[in-house]
Amino acid sequence: MGYGMASVRYEIHLDGDGHLEMPEPIDLATKENKFGQRRPVPQVRRSGTKPPPILLADHAEYTLGLARKPEDTSKAAGRQQEYLQLLAQCVEATGNPVVASVYEFLAHDPVAQLHIPADFEPSGNIEFRVNGRLATEEADVRRFWGKRNQPDGDLMQCIVCNEQKPALDTLSGVIKGIPGGNATGTALITANEDAFLSYGLTQSKISPICLECADQFMKGLNALIANRSHSLRIQDTVYLFWTKEDVGFSIAGWFDAPDPNQVRELINSVRTGKHDPSVDAVPFYALALTANNARAVVRDWVDTTLGQVKASLGIWFAQQAIVGPYGEDPAPLGIYALAASTVRDPKKELTSLTVTTLLRSALAGTPPPDRLLQQVVRRCQVEQEVTRPRAALMKLVLSSQSPTQEDTMIELQPDHPESAYHCGRLLAVLEIIQRRSADGQLNTTLVDRFYGTASSAPASVFGTLIRGAQPHISKLRKNKPGLAVRLEQEMEDVLGALSTFPPILTAKQQALFALGYYHQRAFSRAQAQTAQLRRANANAAPDTDGTDTLSDEEAFQ
Numbered sequence: 001m002g003y004g005m006a007s008v009r010y011e012i013h014l015d016g017d018g019h020l021e022m023p024e025p026i027d028l029a030t031k032e033n034k035f036g037q038r039r040p041v042p043q044v045r046r047s048g049t050k051p052p053p054i055l056l057a058d059h060a061e062y063t064l065g066l067a068r069k070p071e072d073t074s075k076a077a078g079r080q081q082e083y084l085q086l087l088a089q090c091v092e093a094t095g096n097p098v099v100a101s102v103y104e105f106l107a108h109d110p111v112a113q114l115h116i117p118a119d120f121e122p123s124g125n126i127e128f129r130v131n132g133r134l135a136t137e138e139a140d141v142r143r144f145w146g147k148r149n150q151p152d153g154d155l156m157q158c159i160v161c162n163e164q165k166p167a168l169d170t171l172s173g174v175i176k177g178i179p180g181g182n183a184t185g186t187a188l189i190t191a192n193e194d195a196f197l198s199y200g201l202t203q204s205k206i207s208p209i210c211l212e213c214a215d216q217f218m219k220g221l222n223a224l225i226a227n228r229s230h231s232l233r234i235q236d237t238v239y240l241f242w243t244k245e246d247v248g249f250s251i252a253g254w255f256d257a258p259d260p261n262q263v264r265e266l267i268n269s270v271r272t273g274k275h276d277p278s279v280d281a282v283p284f285y286a287l288a289l290t291a292n293n294a295r296a297v298v299r300d301w302v303d304t305t306l307g308q309v310k311a312s313l314g315i316w317f318a319q320q321a322i323v324g325p326y327g328e329d330p331a332p333l334g335i336y337a338l339a340a341s342t343v344r345d346p347k348k349e350l351t352s353l354t355v356t357t358l359l360r361s362a363l364a365g366t367p368p369p370d371r372l373l374q375q376v377v378r379r380c381q382v383e384q385e386v387t388r389p390r391a392a393l394m395k396l397v398l399s400s401q402s403p404t405q406e407d408t409m410i411e412l413q414p415d416h417p418e419s420a421y422h423c424g425r426l427l428a429v430l431e432i433i434q435r436r437s438a439d440g441q442l443n444t445t446l447v448d449r450f451y452g453t454a455s456s457a458p459a460s461v462f463g464t465l466i467r468g469a470q471p472h473i474s475k476l477r478k479n480k481p482g483l484a485v486r487l488e489q490e491m492e493d494v495l496g497a498l499s500t501f502p503p504i505l506t507a508k509q510q511a512l513f514a515l516g517y518y519h520q521r522a523f524s525r526a527q528a529q530t531a532q533l534r535r536a537n538a539n540a541a542p543d544t545d546g547t548d549t550l551s552d553e554e555a556f557q
């Protein structure tokens with residue numbers, strides 16, 4: 001109790017009378033562990049202007065009165081006094097001879113007795129061994145420290161175990177490893193300003209927790225954060241996942257770098273309704289944490305079952321499935337790629353809210369908000385480009401709003417009911433016509449100039465664009481008649497699916513426009529690749545129609 005893992009840099013070895021067994025502190029640092037050995041040692045939460053000493057495992061300012069900076073000399077002397085007082089109390093309470101020897105040594109100018117090497121690290125923690133026995137491992141020292149940190153205040157109902165127990169004034173442990181938090185750690189429950197207090201309860205008693213529960217949940221949180229298969233860090237947020245029992249299901253990798261085969265299996269098992277009742281009922285939890293200086297901030301909390309998570313996750317991956325930009329099979333995207341597609345510079349602009357919202361949609365099936373759709377649509381317009389992550393995210397949001405359609409829209413859908421979708425297709429076809437007729441000699445295409453208008457107000461621009469394509473088609477008819485026939489056919493197909501050019505498109509329709517554009521491009525590129533491959537195979541044979549010859553560059557436009 002009151003113990004936690006920390007690095008110990010030095011050991012000082014004494015005999016039973018408090019004399020040094022060797023003059024130099026033993027340096028426990030190694031190449032792998034440059035801060036020393038990780039061990040369970042007494043811990044206390046340090047904050048404020050008068051941080052308390054740590055029993056028998058503190059750094060040199062407290063243990064030896066050795067200042068880290070020359071100007072701190074008197075502060076260090078004061079700290080050593082507090083350390084010695086604490087030690088004296090421990091000797092008195094336990095009568096332990098090991099602790100008594102340490103006290104004997106420290107009370108008699110330890111710095112003069114020791115030979116302190118030039119590379120001594122004053123911020124490293126120091127422990128003591130007396131005749132080989134480590135002071136902090138003594139059972140009565142542990143009891144003394146546990147009791148000292150046991151609150152003696154009012155009995156309150158612990159919010160974790162529900163028992164009537166003394167509630168802690170302040171929680172002793174800290175959470176380590178939340179991105180952007182204090183290097184020394186962050187606290188989950190703090191109330192150091194009036195605004196955080198309620199019902200006249202101060203400090204941690206605003207949410208009363210007993211010592212045992214605090215100790216356990218703090219250790220649990222730190223273990224989860226340190227474990228790669230239970231945690232995921234994205235920008236300033238750390239996401240933690242765990243199940244009530246260990247059933248060998250680790251979810252972090254699904255969001256980090258999803259494996260296409262595993263994803264396919266998961267989607268299939270969701271569709272066939274395969275269940276494993278013993279595993280599916282296991283409670284599953286997810287927690288999103290950010291740090292605000294010394295405070296941990298809970299961004300999200302998901303409390304469900306493993307069966308629910310698997311079902312949601314399978315649907316989530318099915319909903320984001322979309323062909324690659326050259327018509328490749330769909331490959332699952334990690335959560336960062338999806339979230340990053342909503343902003344220009346993810347390192348600067350990606351918010352915890354966006355990632356958290358997407359994660360919630362994957363774990364609990366909550367549809368992502370329209371805001372994400374609007375953001376992606378805007379990115380496509382600003383950059384005149386529909387990337388695969390953007391297309392996947394738009395499909396995910398749209399599919400989650402009408403869940404029956406998850407199997408559609410993976411690739412080109414010629415019978416799509418929305419005009420907006422076919423407007424996007426038409427823009428792609430017109431772009432291909434322009435590119436092919438120009439033989440790759442273009443600096444800007446009509447997409448660079450018109451994507452924004454075409455995707456928001458189609459009626460205002462498509463008449464002009466279609467007329468503008470006529471000279472390109474005429475040129476193609478002369479130079480590449482076979483290709484001209486195919487492209488004219490594609491244009492006719494698209495126009496045939498379009499009843500009218502809508503004057504204005506909503507954000508959702510603009511997303512459909514983007515998907516139509518993306519699908520059509522992927523389809524045409526795949527076709528061009530196939531044509532090129534066919535030609536390569538029949539390399540030596542004379543070109544049968546002698547017309548539709550593609551250069552490499554063209555084929556991959």
Ligand SMILES: [Zn+2]
Pocket residue numbers: 158159160161162163165209210211212213214
């Ligand atoms: Zn409790």
